[in-house]
Amino acid sequence: MNAHLIAAQPAVLSDVAAVLGEAVAGLPLTRGAAVSVGDGAADAAVHEFTARWSEHLRDLGEVMAVTGRQARLTAIAFRLAGG
Amino acid sequence: MDEDAGMPDAVRRASGDAGARAYALDGTGRSLAAARSGLFGAPGTFTGPCADRFQGTLDGLSARVRAARTAHEEIAEALRRTVVPIQEEQRTRRALRQAEERLGEAERALATAKASGPEGGVDAAAVARAERDVEEAQEEVRRARRRHEEADEERRRAVRALAVACRAGTVFGPLPVAPGMSAGAAGAALTTLLGPRLQDQHSLKDPRSLGRKAGGRGATPQEIRRLKRNGMSPRDPMFSLLYATLKDSGAVRQGKGWALGYREYLVKAGAGRVGNRYGVRLDAAAALYALKFGGEKDLRAGPLRGKAGLDGRIGGVEASTENDVNFGKDGGRVAAGGELFGGARVGVPVEAELGPVKAIAKPEAWAGAGAAANLDVSFQDGKFKFKGAAGLAAGLGLKVTAGGEIDVAELAGDVGDGIADGAKALKGLFR
Numbered sequence: 001m002n003a004h005l006i007a008a009q010p011a012v013l014s015d016v017a018a019v020l021g022e023a024v025a026g027l028p029l030t031r032g033a034a035v036s037v038g039d040g041a042a043d044a045a046v047h048e049f050t051a052r053w054s055e056h057l058r059d060l061g062e063v064m065a066v067t068g069r070q071a072r073l074t075a076i077a078f079r080l081a082g083g
Numbered sequence: 084m085d086e087d088a089g090m091p092d093a094v095r096r097a098s099g100d101a102g103a104r105a106y107a108l109d110g111t112g113r114s115l116a117a118a119r120s121g122l123f124g125a126p127g128t129f130t131g132p133c134a135d136r137f138q139g140t141l142d143g144l145s146a147r148v149r150a151a152r153t154a155h156e157e158i159a160e161a162l163r164r165t166v167v168p169i170q171e172e173q174r175t176r177r178a179l180r181q182a183e184e185r186l187g188e189a190e191r192a193l194a195t196a197k198a199s200g201p202e203g204g205v206d207a208a209a210v211a212r213a214e215r216d217v218e219e220a221q222e223e224v225r226r227a228r229r230r231h232e233e234a235d236e237e238r239r240r241a242v243r244a245l246a247v248a249c250r251a252g253t254v255f256g257p258l259p260v261a262p263g264m265s266a267g268a269a270g271a272a273l274t275t276l277l278g279p280r281l282q283d284q285h286s287l288k289d290p291r292s293l294g295r296k297a298g299g300r301g302a303t304p305q306e307i308r309r310l311k312r313n314g315m316s317p318r319d320p321m322f323s324l325l326y327a328t329l330k331d332s333g334a335v336r337q338g339k340g341w342a343l344g345y346r347e348y349l350v351k352a353g354a355g356r357v358g359n360r361y362g363v364r365l366d367a368a369a370a371l372y373a374l375k376f377g378g379e380k381d382l383r384a385g386p387l388r389g390k391a392g393l394d395g396r397i398g399g400v401e402a403s404t405e406n407d408v409n410f411g412k413d414g415g416r417v418a419a420g421g422e423l424f425g426g427a428r429v430g431v432p433v434e435a436e437l438g439p440v441k442a443i444a445k446p447e448a449w450a451g452a453g454a455a456a457n458l459d460v461s462f463q464d465g466k467f468k469f470k471g472a473a474g475l476a477a478g479l480g481l482k483v484t485a486g487g488e489i490d491v492a493e494l495a496g497d498v499g500d501g502i503a504d505g506a507k508a509l510k511g512l513f514r
Binding site: 015016019020022023026027028033035036037038039041042045046048049052053056057059060063064066067070071074 | 087154155246259
């Protein structure tokens, strides 16, 4: 990696952080109302699906937020290194 | 008023919610793709070990978001597919109740006619009329009951399919790790589901369940309640599903219906139980093309519905195999075959549907070298499906795919209604 590349990257990394922030904001984390199709097993399966995915999407959102923060910190580090 | 009268609207709303979540996830996926192309789109924009870590995380996040979108789309579709069967079951249930009420009225009228006539005597003509009314009402009840039983079965089938889709849709790959947080985050998405849902969690939390015996002996009452809630039995095997999937696709430049520098790969392998089925599956595919284009259009002419499209892949290679054997109480599938091709190919997929019967065909012209042979036969959700393909090219060649789908339940229903109508017409002739 040369000095020219390092100097060029901070802006891109800052953009990445901003885009990741948008991506986190766009994640559908709210759960819809419980629905029944008149069958206990199917109702439980739908509930399970919604609950597990909500949890998984929250975890993905956290990873995105941390990655965005890392991109911002890396941009600062590159700015310092690149002058 | 039925207790579950509002159910179809609620299910339709839930389907819309799941579709909206899929749409939102599509937007998130696009944001991630934008972030990735901003960093790595231009050659040399961002290189080195740090770049690799960011790239790995963004790729992992994109894959998980795409999987989430697909799962939510499938559940939205599965929910939507239950709406009509639920409505139909409710409608036939109401019709049955009305028919039973009419029968009750006809029986009361008959009793009245038998009990009293003009000037204390019995009016034979009135009794004969009332008896005929009772017979017709009984026939109507029988017909309504049969229709309700069929509709109820269809509803149960759609609901079972929804439950299976939900269970299959909650198979997650590993969570990507943010750059710098932990090493070794990348890798194939290998997921192992042990035991019926929730039981594995419970057995982790409660060491008492480690003493479980074969055949469900030793399960705690709490476990049994959890299993029942999930439509399973303690006799279900602990080993449920071993499943791995790895896939990706992309292009150097793409638009609606075309892609330049198109690439994709997919590996899907599984062994064990999915829904009510047990089986083994191995699908693998890889493709690389300079240009890929295609599109399709819906067609409709009276009761005939269809689709016609175009599928072209120019300047590339691809290899694929699809193998699946699974069987259960509600059906099964046997699929085997593979394809190897290099060159250019253009196909015209067409599809026509008339009532319970659907036919598909795809003739393809090949320029290059390759061979293909596939066979896929399945029975699922009351539908019998079959598809076969064969192709060969050395220079110029051809591949032909043909298949069909028969909704056995719907076809049997149509035939039954036809027989009932015919019998009614015949009865009318002799009256």
